[in-house]
Amino acid sequence: MEKIQINASRKYEMLIGRDLLTNAGKYISEVIEPGKVCIVTDDVVSGIYKDTVFNSLVAAGFEVYVFVFEHGEKSKNITTVSSILEYMAENDFTRSDAIAALGGGITGDVAGFAASVFLRGIRFVQLPTTFLAAVDSSVGGKTGVNLKGGKNLAGAFWQPSLVLCDCNTFSTLPYEIFLDGVAEAIKYGAIINRELFDTLMLHNHDLFPSSEASQKDIENNVSSDVLIEIVNQCVTIKRDIVMEDERDTGVRQLLNFGHTIGHAVEKCSNYAITHGHAVAIGMFIVSKASYKLGLCKMDCSLEIENMLNKFNFPVACPFTAAELTQVALKDKKRAGKSITLVLPDYIGHCYLKKINIEDLETFISAGL
Ligand SMILES: O=C(O)C(=O)C[C@@H](O)[C@H](O)[C@H](O)COP(=O)(O)O
Numbered sequence: 001m002e003k004i005q006i007n008a009s010r011k012y013e014m015l016i017g018r019d020l021l022t023n024a025g026k027y028i029s030e031v032i033e034p035g036k037v038c039i040v041t042d043d044v045v046s047g048i049y050k051d052t053v054f055n056s057l058v059a060a061g062f063e064v065y066v067f068v069f070e071h072g073e074k075s076k077n078i079t080t081v082s083s084i085l086e087y088m089a090e091n092d093f094t095r096s097d098a099i100a101a102l103g104g105g106i107t108g109d110v111a112g113f114a115a116s117v118f119l120r121g122i123r124f125v126q127l128p129t130t131f132l133a134a135v136d137s138s139v140g141g142k143t144g145v146n147l148k149g150g151k152n153l154a155g156a157f158w159q160p161s162l163v164l165c166d167c168n169t170f171s172t173l174p175y176e177i178f179l180d181g182v183a184e185a186i187k188y189g190a191i192i193n194r195e196l197f198d199t200l201m202l203h204n205h206d207l208f209p210s211s212e213a214s215q216k217d218i219e220n221n222v223s224s225d226v227l228i229e230i231v232n233q234c235v236t237i238k239r240d241i242v243m244e245d246e247r248d249t250g251v252r253q254l255l256n257f258g259h260t261i262g263h264a265v266e267k268c269s270n271y272a273i274t275h276g277h278a279v280a281i282g283m284f285i286v287s288k289a290s291y292k293l294g295l296c297k298m299d300c301s302l303e304i305e306n307m308l309n310k311f312n313f314p315v316a317c318p319f320t321a322a323e324l325t326q327v328a329l330k331d332k333k334r335a336g337k338s339i340t341l342v343l344p345d346y347i348g349h350c351y352l353k354k355i356n357i358e359d360l361e362t363f364i365s366a367g368l
């Protein structure tokens, strides 16, 4: 088992290994004194892992409650958070009780946000079951929900007390959902680590065979230790960035490479295009535009497109620059009349560039 220590406003560990969910109760009881715990999960993950986690929490002495919501981005809203809060209040949860977020990025963000506001903040643990949640969203304490105006527009920085990443859970992921996490892993390579980018390129066939892969193929591939190593590398990068800039005022914004446009793609598609797929499109558009407009030395879009093609990501964007701009202007990296973009200088190095909001549409057009 690998351990990554994160020293942010809360100090916690991420444990990465196999068969960890069976002992979730034991690991959680080492950081949270057994009391009430509410497993928050969606209706798909619940059918696969809820019983395992439930039983191990009971065995460790917890009084276990379960809140299940409908899977998908449509549930990532304030109504779901409000229902979780009411459920915990009805069941007399106190400040010493906790939430266990069991699932992917949506579950972690929604459950974490509920934890951040219930009684002005209770503890929570992240039990990521998707590759995306493992490499990215379960660590760093960004929690939140979408508003009608756009993605993640309401939220809080609220760090978990533990992240328990059982890599065996990846074997139950449909390929498309797996890909969402691959996009985030590519992002880490592009912003800061050329070697990781090359590893992903090298291993794309044996780790993530193809969209036609059978479930058996996926099971064989995810048993590879290379995958654990990739999770380890991504989270170590994220840990270092979060420890330098937990509140996202500077260097952490690099983790948003491809996201300003990616979030706009998600929203314009009414969330039919999922997060990682939208970020993949966003990384390509930003790289192409940066080169065309002379904002970077190399045309990184070629390598990014090549990588995305290897994994069978659709790269074409179905929306116009005007449509994307309208949504992107609500991005959290906008401050008044300017917006900060994350641009690639070369693969393995990105930088932050402030532009005037009036120039955003021209920028996006150049990348389409
Ligand atoms: O943790 C971060 O910081 C990130 O930006 C990671 C992103 O991959 C993630 O999608 C995050 O939720 C986006 O945050 P937002 O601030 O753009 O809503």
Ligand SMILES: [Zn+2]
Pocket (backbone or CB within 6 Å): 136, 184, 259, 275, 279
């Ligand atoms: Zn993301």
